[in-house]
Amino acid sequence: MVTNATGDERANPLAGKRAKGQAYLEFLADMHGAIGPDWYLEVGTQTGKSLLAADCACVSVDPEFTLKHEIMGAKPGLMLFQDTSDRFFESGFLDRLGVRFDLAFLDGMHLYEYLLRDFMNAEGYMTKGGTVVMHDCLPFEPSMAERDRRNAKTRAWTGDVWKVIPILREYRPDLEITVYDAAPTGLTIIRNLDPGNTVLRDRYDEIIAKYDQITDVTTQVRAFEVVSTDRSPWKGGAAAKTSAPRRMALPAPALTAVTSASSVAAAPVFPKGDGPLSFVIQTAAPNARVMPNWGDYFFAKGLAEALERQGHKARIQARNRWNVSEAPGEIDIVLRGRADYARRGSTPTLYWVISGGEHVPRPELEQADHIFVAGKALADRWSRQVGADKVSVMWQAFDATRMPMPPERVKRTGIVFVGIARKMRPIVQIAMQTRYSLKLWGNGWRETEAAKYVVADRIDNDDLGGLYTGAEIVLNDQTRIMRKAGLVSNRIFDALACGAPVVTTPTGGLPEDFRPFVTEVSTPEEFTEAVRAIRAETKEQRAARDAFARKMRETHSFDARASEVLAKVTELRDIKLAAE
Structure with a gap:
């Protein structure tokens, strides 16, 4: 229900009418005036109109600027990055800049997983007393909340970013979240930030899997508690900053840059001679x-x-x-x-x-x-x-100095997994639906259903080889991104180098020589069959595994990879010399 300070009903979201509060750009301008940020972050600038109210040092990110305003104004510094927000945050630029933002406005891609990542990334660079503002979380017609903009029956399109509000309320109850009916599609104000909090990042895959299935926009958005206001509370209200704002000096002259995170490649200059590289x-x-x-x-x-x-x-x-x-x-x-x-x-x-x-x-x-x-x-x-x-x-x-070959007659025991819980690893979840007991090492497991299987919160890297050489089975799983790219976890290399059988969720593409020694499973039934097969292996199969572990020293060790790197450097250097 949308109410104002006196409790009167206002235009309900998804009633076919736009939000009736103060225009969102005026609302944002009031916030700038009251908070007086030293540094301001903006994701989704496009024409530049939302930058006009800022007179502090600003960082702005947009994949395709179409600037139509004089945005520099009195700002002591302005940095524009023409790139996606994901790539911008991954670039490490903000770490190198070494600043913290007092105010951030997130108005980027109108899909909820993008806004969620923008919030996760932005929060890590905010001051603890900072404020994050999100746009477009109050659609006023169901079709405008469709993920495909072509399905919207209105000129405006919010996409499904409304989902970020229930996500934050479920997974981050520590945040102070207020939704205002700023025209035309609302503003969401988030305070009590915790830049060091990793809950959203740790549980990201779980969140996406859950909220991809939630599509009833009408029921969800109408349940929002929305504050109506003809004038923002930052207009001389209690939320206003009481002390004069500080201004963080930038080197003169003020910096204005339009850039991306990548640089133009220069011709490589290889060292001459045959000495050590x-x-x-x-x-x-x-x-x-x-x-x-x-x-x-x-x-x-x-x-x-x-x-x-x-x-x-x-x-x-x-x-x-x-x-x-x-x-x-x-x-x-x-x-x-x-x-x-x-x-x-x-x-x-x-x-x-x-x-x-x-x-x-x-x-x-x-x-x-x-x-x-x-x-x-x-x-x-x-x-x-x-x-x-x-x-x-x-x-x-794998590191052959830390992953030893097992003794010839070692008795292998235990189905083990080493790695952080990430709420709940898929391979562990599958294994727990069978009758087999597990042994877990890693942070986060004590807060899960698998707590009874925890051996320790960590294992020293130098002790990992000893664990794997004595393990009956080593479990592994792949993140969605790694599976899509066919990137095989280093854990599989370590385990096979120690002669341990591996059971894993689908990898997206194993090296061909790994296939006889790695079993991919997706269900408890497949997991049970994999364990039975491993326990029933013949002496010949065991000997083949041990022989492969020895062979890996030549094919998959860091020494082998160093040789590949050196061969490529020699090739590139020879090609360049031939061209000169």
């Missing part, structure tokens, strides 16, 4: 302090040590030092994570995409000298975009 492995970890907590760090460490065993130099850098050079003639190996990478000028640049990859923009692909992809499906897709000679499959790997 110097590699920099660039990870997406924000800084060195947190880097050891990132899974990619151990991956980078395994590759660096393998390169050093072959006589070369290698070091690992976090995102805040991506542009740092410590020696001439360095070669970058980018472990592409959830952050866009800008090439370091003429530094030879190789990518190794081991996870994600769904949102890497084409200009970024084009700036690389070569792209290794740990999955055939994604490699094939990118080959069509940037050329088959620039992309090749290079699977993930």
Whole structure:
């Protein structure tokens, strides 16, 4: 029900009439005046009209600006990024900028999963007393809330971003959420933010699976508690800022930029001579302090040590030092994570995409000298975009110094899974519907139905090999993004290298030599049959598994991958020398 301060009924959402409150741009202007933000973030700027009220330092993101207004005004700084919001937040620019926003306005793509990601990402860069404003959560006619804009019977289109309100109320009850009937399609004000909260990110797949099924827009939106107002409460009201706003100085002159996260590729300059090469492995970890907590760090460490065993130099850098050079003639190996990478000028640049990859923009692909992809499906897709000679499959790997071969007569026991819970892993959920007992290591499991199976909240990386060499079965699952790209989890490589059978949810594409030793399951019945088959394996089958574990040292270890990297660098250098 929509009510005003006296309790009178107003135009109900989805009654065929637009919201009757103050026009949303005037409402937003009142908020700017009252809050007096030092920094303002805007997702979805388009013509620039929504930027006019801001007179502070601003960051604006839009995939296709069509500016029609003089938006600089008295702003001390304005940065415009012509890119999708997903790629912008993944680029790491805000980490490098090092600011926190007091006010953010989210008016991007009108599909709920996009707005949810925009909120998740924006909240991480807000001040604790900051305010996030979301637009278009009050459709006034059912068809305008259709996911396909072509089905809207009205000129305006809100899409299904209304779903973000019940999502936040269900999963983030700590937030203060107020929906106003700002004309024509409402404004949602969110306060009491917690930049360090990861609930939405941790449970994202669960949320999407649930809310994809919720389509009754009329019932849902009419249940909203909507505050009506002829004038926003920020117009000299209690919500107004009582002290004079601070202004964060920017270097003069004020910065105005229209850019994307990627840079133009420069011709690589390879070191001359036959001496040792110097590699920099660039990870997406924000800084060195947190880097050891990132899974990619151990991956980078395994590759660096393998390169050093072959006589070369290698070091690992976090995102805040991506542009740092410590020696001439360095070669970058980018472990592409959830952050866009800008090439370091003429530094030879190789990518190794081991996870994600769904949102890497084409200009970024084009700036690389070569792209290794740990999955055939994604490699094939990118080959069509940037050329088959620039992309090749290079699977993930295992560290042979930490994943030992098992003793010949070891007795294997336990069905084990190592990894964070993410609310509930699909493979564990399937296993729990069978009669088999499990052993779990990882954060988050004690708050789930699987709590009784928890052995410890973590296991040291150096102890993981010992666990796998004695495990009867190692469980694995794949995220939706990895499965779509055919990127096979590093966990499978580790387990097979220790001679352990693997049971996993569908992977999207295993290396051919893995198929005899990995069982993919989707149901409890398939899981039960897989366990029975493994327990009934013959001596010959066991010997074949152990032989494959030994063979993996030659084919799938970090030493093998280091050799592939070195061969590609030699090839690229020879091609460049021949062209000079």
